[in-house]
Every structure is written in structure tokens, then in C-alpha cells.
Amino acid sequence: MSELKLTDRTWGKFSIGDLFQIENCKCSKVSALKEGNVPYIGATNRNNGVLSFVENKSSFITKGNCIVFICDGEGSIGYSIYxxxxxIGxxxxxxxxNEYLNKYIGQFIVTCSNMMRGKYNFGYKRNEANLKREIIMLPENTDGDPDWQFMEDFIKQKEEKQIAELKNYYADKALELMISTGNLRNTEWREFSFSQVFAEIQRGKRLTKSNQQDGTTPYVSSTATNNGVDNFIDNSTNVRIFENCLTLANSGSVGxxxxxxxxxxxxxxxxxxxxxxxxxxxxxxxxxxxxxLEEKYSFNREINDKRIQREKILLPVNEEGLPDWQFMENFMKQIEQDKITAVLNYYKKPFNNNNLRGG
Structure with missing residues (x-):
């Protein structure tokens, strides 16, 4: 398929009310909910709207595959999130x-919608009536309807291009590492269970929000942001304390x-x-x-203690068929030196205006 460009399509004006069926979210008092595995979405555009994880209250659940319109919150009003x-919101x-929505079309829509958020900077309210009248520009087909297929194909193309660039970057760095260490050979990979790799596998201990004492010790939970740190506490009894190790989220942001x-x-x-x-x-x-493992699990399936013992990961091996720890260390030292973090951050960030300028 030839490269898709935004300039190849005509664009039309569409109102939010004509594009979507609008629903209200249902939680008016999050403090009444216990900590759990369901993402709680608030009036923020940070962390894709997630403020915390709460218990599953079926009467409060909003089904996914939707566009979230932030209608309040200084600095966030006017933003949209897929x-x-x-x-729970x-x-x-x-x-x-609507019937056409999926994650690709959702990414396209929110990018276009967010371009129009400036109108809410001066006290203009995003109530339901104003939201339905909100106009966004979208590519249209020959019938004058939104070109949903083009939106999906365009975002897929952008995503595939970024993935290919990242894979090529990794491949180049790996080759440079092998050359620089004189280790130019085919690296063999084998499966190992978690119990074969790690000397200690231990789940943390429950500590409710109400029992957390303000302090300076990081409290690591199932959030996918801030290196997993959810709070800073002073608790030292009835808790599990670790250092110099990995943490794996077994619920919430699983993986x-x-x-x-x-x-x-x-x-x-x-x-x-x-x-x-x-x-x-x-x-x-x-x-x-x-x-x-993020690809294997979801919010509806956690990595319990039995599953984690059964899980296997692929690792490079040495001539004895054991994990090649030295290779792993050298590889990451080279990656760190070349600041690949900047490339990863570019890939992870949401599609922005530059992503929708074609070319």
C-alpha cells in the first residue's frame, strides 16, 4: 500500500453530536470506593486519564472502546482521550x-478534537449542549461522510513506521555492541521459567489508602507510570520492604x-x-x-502466584545453555550510553499534531 497522506483527502466539518452517542459517567464520590483493579478516570489528560485503580462496582462501570471528553478541570478541560x-469515570x-470506533480511529479522533480545545481557555463551559455542538475537522469520503477507513489505515501506517524504526535502531545497536566487544556471533535464545531466573519471587502486602502514613519511602503499586511509585509513606510494620530488584504488576496495569x-x-x-x-x-x-506479558494479560486477568511460577521468558544463552548474564549487561550498558530512552519516549508518546501532517 502506498503511503497515505492527509493532503490526499478533502476535509469536512462534523459536530460531536452527529458523530457520537453521548453518555455520562457515573461516579460522584471516588473516596467511597475501595482500592482495586479497575481504572478510575478523572478530569485530567495525564496518564491517559487514569487517577487510580478502584474496586469493580458494576453500576459505575463505563464500557470501553469510547472517547472520553474531559468537561472540567483547569488545564485539562477540552481534552479528549480514547x-x-x-x-469507572x-x-x-x-x-x-459509535459503531465505527476502534483504537486506531480513536487515536485519530482525539488528536483532531484536541486541536480545538483552545475555545475552553476563557471560561467557556463544556457542558453536554456545548459538547454536542463542538465542531472538529475530519477527512471525508465521496459521500461527504467521515472516512473511517482512511483514519484507521493512516494511524496503522504511522504506528507500523514507528515500530519499524525502533526495531531497526535496536538491531543497529545490538550489532555495534557485538562488534565492539568482539562478540560477533549468532545469539541463541532459550526459554526459562521465572523460578529458574530469580532467586526470590514474593508478592507485596496489602496496605489500604487509609492506613498509609505520609513519609519518604516509595510505595510501589500497579500503576504504569512514575516507575510504579504510587505514594510516599512512613509505614514500617505489617508491610513488605524490598530493594535492588524488579517489580511486576500482577493486576491493574498488568505486566x-x-x-x-x-x-x-x-x-x-x-x-x-x-x-x-x-x-x-x-x-x-x-x-x-x-x-x-502486557500483551498476554489484561485488567480482567491478573498474574496470580501460580501463573507467575508457570510463566516463561526467552533469554540469550551462553555455550553452556545458561542465561548469558554478561551479554545482557554489556547490551544494556551500550543502550544506556546511546540514550535509547529518548527513542522509546518518542514511540510511547501519543500521536500529536505533527503525526497528522502527513509526509
Whole structure:
């Protein structure tokens, strides 16, 4: 398929009310909900709208595959977010859905919608009536209707291009590493269970919000942001304390994996993974491998203690068929030196105006 360009399509004006059926979210008092595995969406455009994870209250659930319209909140009003998964939302946000929506079209729509958010900077309210009248520009087909297929294909193309660029970058860095270390050989990979890799596998311990004492010790939970740190606390009894290890989110943002060189308290929503010989670079290598579990699990399926024991990961091996720890360490040292983090951050950030300028 030839490269799709935005300039290849005519664009038309469409109102939100004509594009979507609008629904209200249902939670007016999040403090009444216990901590859990369901994302709670509030009036913020940060972290894709997620403020916390709460218990599953079926009467409050909003089904996923929808556009979230933020209707309140200084600095966030006017933004829109696509949500794939089911969630509980505050009553200050509304959602829109239609029969064409999927994650690709959703990304396209929210980017176009966010271009129009400037009108809400001067006290203009985003109530339901104003939201339905809101106009966005979209590519249209020959019948003058939104060209849903083009939107989907365009975002897929952008995503595939970024993935290809990232894969090529990794391949180049790996080759440079092998050459620089004189280790130009075919690397063999084999499966290992978690129990074969880690000397200690232990889940954290439940600590409710009401029992958390303000302090300076990181409290690591199932959030996918801020290296998993959800709070800073002073609790030292009836908690599980770890340091210099990985954490794996077994619920909430399932599969999120982070390295912690510092002392921290782990919630029961994460499992601590410790090597027999802790090493920062090996931990960073392993975290990238383990994060692939995100594709296997979801908010409706957690990584319980039995599953984590059965899970297997692919690792490079040495001539004895054992994990090649030295290769992993050298690889990550080279990656760190070349600041690949900047490339990863570029790939992870949402599609912005530049992504929708074709070319």
C-alpha cells in the first residue's frame, strides 16, 4: 500500500453530536470506593486519564472502546482521550461512542478534537449542549461522510513506521555492541521459567489508602507510570520492604515492570523479583523482556502466584545453555550510553499534531 497522506483527502466539518452517542459517567464520590483493579478516570489528560485503580462496582462501570471528553478541570478541560478498556469515570467527564470506533480511529479522533480545545481557555463551559455542538475537522469520503477507513489505515501506517524504526535502531545497536566487544556471533535464545531466573519471587502486602502514613519511602503499586511509585509513606510494620530488584504488576496495569535500586514498600498488586546476584543492567534487560506479558494479560486477568511460577521468558544463552548474564549487561550498558530512552519516549508518546501532517 502506498503511503497515505492527509493532503490526499478533502476535509469536512462534523459536530460531536452527529458523530457520537453521548453518555455520562457515573461516579460522584471516588473516596467511597475501595482500592482495586479497575481504572478510575478523572478530569485530567495525564496518564491517559487514569487517577487510580478502584474496586469493580458494576453500576459505575463505563464500557470501553469510547472517547472520553474531559468537561472540567483547569488545564485539562477540552481534552479528549480514547479508552479501550472498561473503567469507572467521574461525573465530570462524558463519553462518546459509535459503531465505527476502534483504537486506531480513536487515536485519530482525539488528536483532531484536541486541536480545538483552545475555545475552553476563557471560561467557556463544556457542558453536554456545548459538547454536542463542538465542531472538529475530519477527512471525508465521496459521500461527504467521515472516512473511517482512511483514519484507521493512516494511524496503522504511522504506528507500523514507528515500530519499524525502533526495531531497526535496536538491531543497529545490538550489532555495534557485538562488534565492539568482539562478540560477533549468532545469539541463541532459550526459554526459562521465572523460578529458574530469580532467586526470590514474593508478592507485596496489602496496605489500604487509609492506613498509609505520609513519609519518604516509595510505595510501589500497579500503576504504569512514575516507575510504579504510587505514594510516599512512613509505614514500617505489617508491610513488605524490598530493594535492588524488579517489580511486576500482577493486576491493574498488568505486566508493567520496573527496576528499583532503592528501598521501597510493595503493595499486594505487585510481585518483587530478585536475582541471586543483583545487577542494574541485567535487571533493565529483564524488565524489557518481562513487559511483553502486557500483551498476554489484561485488567480482567491478573498474574496470580501460580501463573507467575508457570510463566516463561526467552533469554540469550551462553555455550553452556545458561542465561548469558554478561551479554545482557554489556547490551544494556551500550543502550544506556546511546540514550535509547529518548527513542522509546518518542514511540510511547501519543500521536500529536505533527503525526497528522502527513509526509
Amino acid at each position: 479508552k479501550k478498556e472498561d473503567f 467521574t461525573t465530570t467527564i462524558k463519553v462518546g461512542r 508493567s515492570t520496573f527496576f528499583h535500586y532503592y528501598t521501597f514498600v510493595a503493595s499486594d498488586h505487585v510481585t518483587a523479583l530478585r536475582l541471586e546476584k543483583p545487577n542494574k543492567y541485567i535487571y533493565l534487560f529483564l524488565s524489557g523482556i518481562i513487559k511483553r
